[in-house]
Amino acid sequence: MYDYIVIGQGLTGMLSAIWAREKGASVALISQGEGRIVQSTGVMDLIPAEKGNIVKMMEGYQNHSWDKTLIKNGIDRFKTLLSRLGYPYYGDIYNPIEIITGSGHLKSTGLYPETIHPIPEKGHVMVIGFQEIADFQPEYIKGNLRKERPGLNISTINISLGKRALRTMTQLDAARMLEDRENREYVLKQIKEQLSVQMTTSIDLFIFPSSLGILQWKMIIEEFKEKLQAQVTEAVGMPPNATAIRLYEGLKKEISRQGVRLYADTQVIGSKVENDIVKSIIIKNTVSRELKAKTYVMATGGVLGGGFEWTTKGLKEKVLGVKINQNGEYLSPIKNVYTVGASQGIDVTKHGITGGVFSILSSYAAIEQAVKEEKVYDQNAG
Ligand SMILES: Cc1cc2nc3c(=O)[nH]c(=O)nc-3n(C[C@H](O)[C@H](O)[C@H](O)COP(=O)(O)OP(=O)(O)OC[C@H]3O[C@@H](n4cnc5c(N)ncnc54)[C@H](O)[C@@H]3O)c2cc1C
Known part of the structure; x- marks a missing residue:
């Protein structure tokens, strides 16, 4: 009993x-x-x-x-x-915040994990897409986000997850791949190259799919913030989301x-x-x-x-x-x-x-x- x-x-x-x-x-x-x-x-x-x-x-x-x-x-x-x-x-359930979703729309939420950062009204944000993730499209996200945050300057970058990445992946597959240091270095290198091509310097916030690691999320977020010299957020979208897992x-x-x-x-x-x-x-x-x-x-x-x-x-x-x-x-x-x-x-x-x-x-x-x-x-x- x-x-x-x-x-x-x-x-x-x-x-x-x-x-x-x-x-x-x-x-x-x-x-x-x-x-x-x-x-x-x-x-x-x-x-x-x-x-x-x-x-x-x-x-x-x-x-x-x-x-x-x-x-x-x-x-x-x-x-x-x-x-x-x-x-x-x-978070504060009496004062919910607006977070970004994988479609670029904002949604109001009461409580959120440390991998999520509120979307500012102003400043410069960069949406990072991975070629292997079909349901996270930076240009589409940019279009929707621009309607909700007209004061934001929004740029996009599309990169690959790694030389060994399969063509089509979920956000969770990506989260697992980013637990690997070599893949992270590859991703960061491409972002920096693209920033230099776009001649972009000061970014306030980088928006990634919900994919910044599973067990090692804390270290990955800190590493990305430090190497990119900006805030970082995951955008929750089509399941499976690393945030939920x-x-x-x-x-x-x-x-x-x-x-x-x-x-x-x-x-x-x-x-x-x-x-x-x-x-x-x-x-x-x-x-x-x-x-x-x-x-x-x-x-x-x-x-x-x-x-x-x-x-x-x-x-x-x-x-x-x-x-x-x-x-x-x-x-x-x-x-x-x-x-x-x-x-x-x-x-x-x-x-x-x-x-x-x-x-x-x-x-x-x-x-x-x-x-x-x-x-x-x-x-x-x-
Ligand atoms: C697709 C989807 C996305 C969502 N996204 C969000 C979101 O982003 N934010 C948010 O706040 N909420 C979200 N929700 C809602 C939220 O997740 C649900 O309200 C919440 O998960 C409900 O939880 P629950 O524990 O009541 O039930 P459930 O999560 O439905 O769990 C029911 C459990 O009961 C078990 N069960 C049922 N019958 C039996 C049986 N006869 N014997 C043994 N076990 C049984 C099932 O196996 C399951 O484990 C989402 C819901 C869905 C469906």
């Missing part, structure tokens, strides 16, 4: 498992696959809020009674965790470091519910078996994550087999189940895209509440 079973290995599942474990609980994490985090940009957006801040975002989540303290503590906890994992996040790998490592029992490639196919309490769940990998916990955290990601399914009769819960309404809310609440992220069953989460900030806060709030209620439950039991 575990204290907690967390179902789902997206951002919400991993954060919930880590935070429950930090409370001293025994935790199992069960997942049939990676969450959407690996397809994301790795920055934590305020959805739904578009260009608004956390106050605007919360208007979309009217059922939530999160106060300012809870919001502050949840965000601080995330930042502290990521700093400890060696991949710090910055670093986050995913860091959280995954922390899960195993903390001693969370991971059931990978394992599907939850049903549950036994008695008197509004989940007594056990049925899991299946090669064989089926029953698993028990005092508390269950549903981090199954709604429709996109696999937790819900649209059928001809409406939205269906696929994991525990419980009845839900058209937003995904449980028709009869289950006392020892906490839903996080896109499993929450509110209007704005039903399609599965909830955004990083909501994922962080819903995981934090659920674990804080679960720990409080479990104590009450234990006292009653005693």
Whole structure:
């Protein structure tokens, strides 16, 4: 019997498992696959809020009674965790910044890793494209960025990733190649040659695809800043983004470091519910078996994550087999189940895209509440 079973290995599942474990609980994490985090940009957006801040975002989540303290503590906890994992996040969810995407459009974001730098209103920026990456086109980016930042002077350079580079690559392939010193030297040499051909001297910011290393990102960013004598940023774009993979790998490592029992490639196919309490769940990998916990955290990601399914009769819960309404809310609440992220069953989460900030806060709030209620439950039991 575990204290907690967390179902789902997206951002919400991993954060919930880590935070429950930090409370001293025994935790199992069960997942049939990676969450959407690996397809994301790795920055934590305020959805739904578009260009608004956390106050605007919360208007979309009217059922939530999160106060300012809870919001502050949840965000601080995330930042502290990521700093400890060696991949710090910055930003202020009350004052989001605008970052550049791989299409050259700007997007507003609440929290972002150290490899990302805000886009200035003025100055000279240089967009660096790699010939091997088809979905990052400097001239196209320049056109879009110019519309959003008319005060910027924008130049472009197209170079090769290395003599051994394949013709078509993803940003992640590029990130792996740039871990190699020889490839970095080759890239820097070409940039300097092109700068000299263009007779360009003072650049304020170099914009690269999301590809500046995986494990060695810090050293690579510092090296590029020093050798290019300017700020450097990654532009998040088509997946896989190195920004997201670093986050995913860091959280995954922390899960195993903390001693969370991971059931990978394992599907939850049903549950036994008695008197509004989940007594056990049925899991299946090669064989089926029953698993028990005092508390269950549903981090199954709604429709996109696999937790819900649209059928001809409406939205269906696929994991525990419980009845839900058209937003995904449980028709009869289950006392020892906490839903996080896109499993929450509110209007704005039903399609599965909830955004990083909501994922962080819903995981934090659920674990804080679960720990409080479990104590009450234990006292009653005693
Ligand atoms: C393509 C894409 C790009 C995105 N980009 C961004 C972005 O740039 N910024 C941002 O802030 N947000 C972004 N989002 C949204 C954000 O990533 C999601 O809101 C967030 O990842 C949701 O996380 P989650 O943990 O709730 O669910 P998910 O990441 O969907 O995880 C669900 C998990 O549940 C598991 N699961 C489901 N059913 C079962 C079962 N029966 N048994 C066992 N396991 C099960 C799945 O395998 C998966 O591990 C993006 C979303 C998508 C889809």
